Amino acid sequence: MVHGRLVQLKHNAELCEKVVMSIEMHTDDELNQSSILESILGQALGPLRTFYNKLATEGEERGLIGPRDVNILWERHILNSAAVVPFISEALDAPRSHSIADIGSGGGFPGLIVAACLPDKDVTLIEPMERRVIWLNECVHEMELTNVEVVRARSEQVIGQIKRHGSVHPFGVVTCRAVAPMTKLAGWTLPLLQHGGRLIALKGRSASEEIAKASKEIKKNGGFDPQVRQAPVADGFEPTTVVIVEKR
Ligand SMILES: C[S@@+](CC[C@H](N)C(=O)[O-])C[C@H]1O[C@@H](n2cnc3c(N)ncnc32)[C@H](O)[C@@H]1O
Incomplete structure (x- = not known):
């Protein structure tokens, strides 16, 4: 009986592996077979391949990525998100809360990638849309991540709760990508940070102008010293832009 069960499990595992390989062969993402992935993502590559395959098969149908994204998922979404990880590690080096919040996670960017790359840090994904929250919870389960909480x-609303309950501002780092301009983001992110915490936002080329426009909101919400930094994605790929704001 036990032997029969083991044979069945082995068969299932082989079947899963074949399905994964066939999905990867049917997308034209040239990075699929590249050693770049392992050199950048290391141990996180296993869970992130699971995520990649789920996105490639279900992402478009579930309204999480566009039709043209399927062949550039690694670069456009996963490696782009992973570019914030060194900035988070640097920020959490100081003695402050080791928890991270990602706001407006959507399909999981950058939050799920951050959680896979930093398995010893607690990551809270804050996302209001129900169908995206369902997606995020499925991903957490299938990627076998044990360091993630998804909050709908x-x-x-989370800031309101923190203020009402008078608790300390809990997060050492807040991340986000493509959620809102800095004028709005300042009020949606900085109050979530503890003193000495950092906002690390993936932004487009207009990052400097956004910061200039939002200087009043940044100051009002306890932010200071906003900086625009270039974040390497991978050799041969265009770097991405990151805005970093310190919390007083
Ligand atoms: C354009 S999507 C970006 C999703 C993901 N970060 C990415 O880069 O693909 C913006 C996301 O922000 C969420 N969002 C909008 N307003 C928000 C708010 N006030 N707090 C948290 N999330 C918000 C939306 O539901 C949506 O999932």
């Missing part, structure tokens, strides 16, 4: 809420 707008960031302002």
